[in-house]
Amino acid sequence: MTDKKPLVSVEGLSKAYPSPNKGPDLVVFKDVNIALEKGEFVCIIGHSGCGKSTILNVLAGLDEASSGGVIMEGKEVAGPSLDRGVVFQNYSLMPWLSALQNVNFGVRARFPSWSAEQVEAHSKKYLEMVGLSTTMDRKPSQLSGGMRQRVSIARAFATQPKLLLLDEPFGALDALTRGIIQDELIKIWSESQQTVFMITHDVDEAILLADRVLLMTNGPEAKIAESVTINLPRPRQRSNIIEHPGYYKIRNHLVDFLVNRSGELALRESSDNSPVIVDPTDDMTDEPEPTDIKLVASESEQPAA
Amino acid sequence: MMSLNMRATVVALVFLAVLLGLWEAMNQPPEASEALTEFELLMGGADDQARVPPPSQVLALAWQELSNPFYDAGPNDKGIGIQLAYSLYRVLTGYFAAALIAIPLGFVIGMSPLMYRALNPFIQVLRPISPLAWMPLALFIIKDSEQSAIFVIFICSIWPMLINTAFGVANVRSDWIRVAQTHELSPWRTAWSVILPAAAPTILTGMRISIGIAWLVIVAAEMLVGGTGIGYYVWNEWNNLDLNSVIFSILMIGVVGMLLDMALSAVSRLVAYEE
Ligand SMILES: Nc1ncnc2c1ncn2[C@@H]1O[C@H](COP(=O)(O)OP(=O)(O)OP(=O)(O)O)[C@@H](O)[C@H]1O
Ligand SMILES: [Mg+2]
Numbered sequence: 284m285t286d287k288k289p290l291v292s293v294e295g296l297s298k299a300y301p302s303p304n305k306g307p308d309l310v311v312f313k314d315v316n317i318a319l320e321k322g323e324f325v326c327i328i329g330h331s332g333c334g335k336s337t338i339l340n341v342l343a344g345l346d347e348a349s350s351g352g353v354i355m356e357g358k359e360v361a362g363p364s365l366d367r368g369v370v371f372q373n374y375s376l377m378p379w380l381s382a383l384q385n386v387n388f389g390v391r392a393r394f395p396s397w398s399a400e401q402v403e404a405h406s407k408k409y410l411e412m413v414g415l416s417t418t419m420d421r422k423p424s425q426l427s428g429g430m431r432q433r434v435s436i437a438r439a440f441a442t443q444p445k446l447l448l449l450d451e452p453f454g455a456l457d458a459l460t461r462g463i464i465q466d467e468l469i470k471i472w473s474e475s476q477q478t479v480f481m482i483t484h485d486v487d488e489a490i491l492l493a494d495r496v497l498l499m500t501n502g503p504e505a506k507i508a509e510s511v512t513i514n515l516p517r518p519r520q521r522s523n524i525i526e527h528p529g530y531y532k533i534r535n536h537l538v539d540f541l542v543n544r545s546g547e548l549a550l551r552e553s554s555d556n557s558p559v560i561v562d563p564t565d566d567m568t569d570e571p572e573p574t575d576i577k578l579v580a581s582e583s584e585q586p587a588a
Numbered sequence: 589m590m591s592l593n594m595r596a597t598v599v600a601l602v603f604l605a606v607l608l609g610l611w612e613a614m615n616q617p618p619e620a621s622e623a624l625t626e627f628e629l630l631m632g633g634a635d636d637q638a639r640v641p642p643p644s645q646v647l648a649l650a651w652q653e654l655s656n657p658f659y660d661a662g663p664n665d666k667g668i669g670i671q672l673a674y675s676l677y678r679v680l681t682g683y684f685a686a687a688l689i690a691i692p693l694g695f696v697i698g699m700s701p702l703m704y705r706a707l708n709p710f711i712q713v714l715r716p717i718s719p720l721a722w723m724p725l726a727l728f729i730i731k732d733s734e735q736s737a738i739f740v741i742f743i744c745s746i747w748p749m750l751i752n753t754a755f756g757v758a759n760v761r762s763d764w765i766r767v768a769q770t771h772e773l774s775p776w777r778t779a780w781s782v783i784l785p786a787a788a789p790t791i792l793t794g795m796r797i798s799i800g801i802a803w804l805v806i807v808a809a810e811m812l813v814g815g816t817g818i819g820y821y822v823w824n825e826w827n828n829l830d831l832n833s834v835i836f837s838i839l840m841i842g843v844v845g846m847l848l849d850m851a852l853s854a855v856s857r858l859v860a861y862e863e
Contacts, residue, residue: 345766363769375763379785379861388781392771424862442771 288357289318290478291342291446295351298337311337312505315351316557317497319446324472324479326489327507328537329499330545335482339448342480343369355446365393368444372451374431376423382434383419386410386441393442409441410434413467429460433467440471449481453488462521465491473518486537490530491519497558498540500547508545510558511536514565529564536563608643615642641832649832650839664824666816668837672844674816678734678809679802679848682741686798690746691791694753695779698787704754711750719744719805723812733813737806744805745798752794756787788859796852803845818844 296315299308312334319325327335340346342353344363353360355367368389376385386406394402410419413433423431432452439447452468453461469492472479483489489496490513498509515527524530590598657669697704719740726736760783768778810819818841825833 343770345769363766363772365770365772367770369766369770371763371766373763375767377764377767377782377785378863379788379859389771392773422862 290321290323291317291319291353291355291480293317293338293342293351293353296338296341296348296353297350298334298341299349310504311502312499315507317507319478319480321445321478322476323495324481324493325495325497326481326483326493327497327499328483328486328489328541329505330501330541331484333499333502333505335499336450339369339450339480339482342446343367343448345369365442366445368439368442368447370432370435370439370447370449370452372454374423374428374435376431376434376438378423381420381422382415382426382430383407383410385423385434386438389438389442406437406441409437409471412440412471413437413464427460429456429464432456433464436464436468436471440475440477443475443477445478447477447479447481449479451482451484454484461485461488466521468492469519486534486541489513489537490515490533491521491524496537498537498545501545507558509540509561512560512562514562532563536561611640612642612644615640641835645832646835646839650836653833653836663815666821668818668821668840671816671818671821671837672840675806675810675818676844678737678817679741679799679806682738683745683799683802685738686742686746687749687795690749690794691753694750694791694794695757695783697750697754698757699779699783704758711747715747715751719801720808720812723809727813733815737809737813737817740809741802741806745802748797748801749791749794752797753787753791756790756794757783759790760786785859785861789856789861792852792856792859796849796856799848799852800845803841803848807841 293315296317297313298311300311302309315338317325317338327338329335337346341348342360344360344367360367376382377388380388383403383406386409387402390402390405391397394405397405407416407419410416410433413436415430415433415437418426418430423434426434432455436452439449453464456464465488481492493513496511496513497507498511499505500508511533513533515524515529515533653668657667659665659667660670693707697707722740722743723736726739727733730736730739764782764786765778768782773781806817807819807822810817811823814820814823818837822834822837822841825831825837
């Protein structure tokens with residue numbers, strides 16, 4: 284384990300809403316700790332309503348936690364920033380702008396000193412990366428759902444944030460389109476080496492994309508119970524990843540958690556409330572490579588505030 | 589098979605022909621040879637002045653007026669074009685002055701819940717007041733009938749624009765605001781490059797309602813203040829018992845109102861977007 288500080292650390296995050304009938308507060312999640320290393324691709328899975336979007340919005344600076352906080356590069360996150368790009372589930376493109384203008388919008392905000400030509404060239408590069416070079420002048424209403432999500436991904440990557448937050452980016456897409464865009468996402472991620480935090484409901488998607496999958500228990504009072512290392516070699520291909528001997532071990536572990544264990548309140552947990560690190564492939568004959576993924580800083584390791 | 593548009597045009601022309609035909613047929617002067625009743629004798633003959641002129645006469649007058657719309661033969665005899673130009677000038681001046689105030693103020697109300705609550709009672713009380721009710725006060729304060737008419741247009745066109753702007757701004761999809769936030773746009777940039785285009789269709793709807801109301805009100809306002817304008821013209825021709833001119837100017841009011849609405853509708857199409 285290295286003692287390098289993580290890019291982002293979420294510390295003791297809780298979110299509660301006042302109960303409508305003067306009862307005790309409704310605690311959505313409690314004492315959530317996450318550390319994201321630079322360049323890491325982390326997926327988070329949990330049942331609907333456990334608070335995944337809320338965590339992502341707190342990371343983005345769009346929502347406030349009830350207690351705890353987010354530290355990014357030694358600084359407390361206190362509001363949205365261009366360092367953290369967000370891809371929303373419903374694409375959130377401006378319908379009055381063309382695909383290219385939507386990406387320009389992000390690029391211009393990120394690089395205000397650039398000339399119009401520079402902005403446009405940069406935007407086009409990213410639209411080409413997601414395979415939209417021929418439909419750049421169309422309005423979002425003239426694009427399919429998959430194309431819109433690609434524009435949204437291009438906009439997020441084009442602003443080159445240090446951390447990319449994706450809230451179920453492929454939730455509304457059919458399996459075929461989803462697969463193609465997953466490939467594109469993994470391609471630009473591996474080229475850019477950005478840090479990605481992504482919510483998904485799809486176990487296979489998480490295994491294909493992630494270095495690590497965080498498993499959330501059901502709410503209320505949800506927490507992150509496990510951090511599952513996806514110990515599969517990259518580059519991974521949708522077509523042959525299932526042939527890897529570790530694939531089903533990981534998949535079964537994740538599915539078993541979601542189906543059987545996410546509802547159990549008494550989950551095994553470490554003393555400092557950090558998620559348990561699990562590598563479902565580590566009992567396999569071939570020696571697993573030591574992971575250099577670091578747990579969230581425990582009390583003793585935390586930098587002096 | 590004809591297109592729907594073609595068929596609609598044909599049906600509309602049929603309606604027009606039937607309407608004009610009936611109007612023409614029902615307003616022919618009665619045969620002079622017919623015996624006059626006692627009442628008609630009292631009224632001075634069968635071809636009494638109160639009879640609505642048939643369309644053929646109105647069209648003849650329209651032809652004559654429209655072939656020389658801008659003649660000016662003294663205060664009580666100006667071409668229809670001059671009268672309409674006076675009215676349009678007043679409507680557009682009052683209307684754009686109202687837009688200049690209503691749109692920025694609507695932005696403030698739409699963006700700030702505090703301002704919304706603080707200003708809403710004023711709007712609710714002022715809005716239902718008939719614009720003409722302001723006329724005496726305007727005449728007293730401004731002491732100029734021309735500017736009072738403009739003021740009345742201003743006051744009647746401000747409300748739809750104000751309310752629609754506030755509504756459009758307050759209901760901009762929160763996703764787009766979030767996109768602006770995550771891109772660290774300043775409040776001014778957000779207002780200009782996200783909220784304005786997002787709310788523009790709603791604002792334009794308000795502007796379209798306003799121009800319609802302004803055109804309705806100018807006729808009444810000019811009947812009150814007199815002097816010039818299409819409203820004054822209608823009233824003046826009524827006093828002259830020139831029903832031909834009254835009907836002709838009524839039609840012109842309709843045509844100009846339609847053109848104003850078409851202009852605003854063309855602008856709305858420019859800012860419309862499909863979600
Ligand atoms: N204003 C609010 N008042 C009370 N409860 C709220 C409020 N907003 C959200 N919640 C609750 O917070 C919880 C977490 O919501 P969140 O959107 O983060 O869930 P999620 O894990 O993203 O779910 P999904 O997978 O369906 O998107 C939900 O159970 C929801 O009921
Ligand atoms: Mg969600």
